[in-house]
Amino acid sequence: MNVQELTLTCGNPACRARLTVRVKVPTQAKEVKCPKCGYLNPLPPLSAPQPPVDDEGTLLQDNEKTWIQNADATKPTLPEVLGWLIVHDEKTSAQTFNLKQGLNTVGRVSQKSPSDLMIQTQDRYMSRPHCTIEVKINKLGQVDYVLQDGARQPDGSRKNSQNGTFLNGQEPALHPSEQIYLKDGDTIQIGETKVVLKTYQMSESLQKAHRQVEGSDYTRTILSFT
Missing domain, CATH: 2.60.200.20 (Tumour Suppressor Smad4)
Incomplete structure (x- = not known):
């Protein structure tokens, strides 16, 4: 199971504490509680880990150590x-x-x-x-x-x-x-x-x-x- 580290700012205007959260992916959790004020902060969408592929798009074997990811294929296009x-x-x-x-x-x-x-x-x-x-x-x-x-x-x-x-x-x-x-x-x-x-x-x-x-x-x- 993959673990992603998120950096959030507490949504409570009276708190605004900086939060570092480690989340397992996939996860059923939708919120994280601020340890300082108890405010429930919604988690942003988490992306699932991508399988390893080579330059031709072929899946790599489990025993291969190098993970080659096609960043352009997975990276969302953002507006100007x-x-x-x-x-x-x-x-x-x-x-x-x-x-x-x-x-x-x-x-x-x-x-x-x-x-x-x-x-x-x-x-x-x-x-x-x-x-x-x-x-x-x-x-x-x-x-x-x-x-x-x-x-x-x-x-x-x-x-x-x-x-x-x-x-x-x-x-x-x-x-x-x-x-x-x-x-x-x-x-x-x-x-x-x-x-x-x-x-x-x-x-x-x-x-x-x-x-x-x-x-x-x-x-x-x-x-x-x-």
């Missing part, structure tokens, strides 16, 4: 757009931004210091740029969305935001060195403006992502700036 960031705020008009693999900087519109995703807003508490969402493919072929306050500068240094980055209406703000694994529906507050992450796995299309966000309640705004 891997998610969306949707402004969902009482004061700022709805706006949608595509998330692509790699670093996506987010901030206020600026010609002098542009971000990848620039929000049209009068929010003077939002930096330009303000935070970074890195979209990356993990070892299991799944997409991770990693949030960090601040952004990398042209000289290679990293500059923090002026007023911090908040997640799901919780205080305190993220520590500048903290990297948080996001999940679908997480609300990020930059300045006084809130944006919602929608992943392509859960939404499938921009239209569906819009409907899901528009039908949800606003997350509370952190009022620590005034």
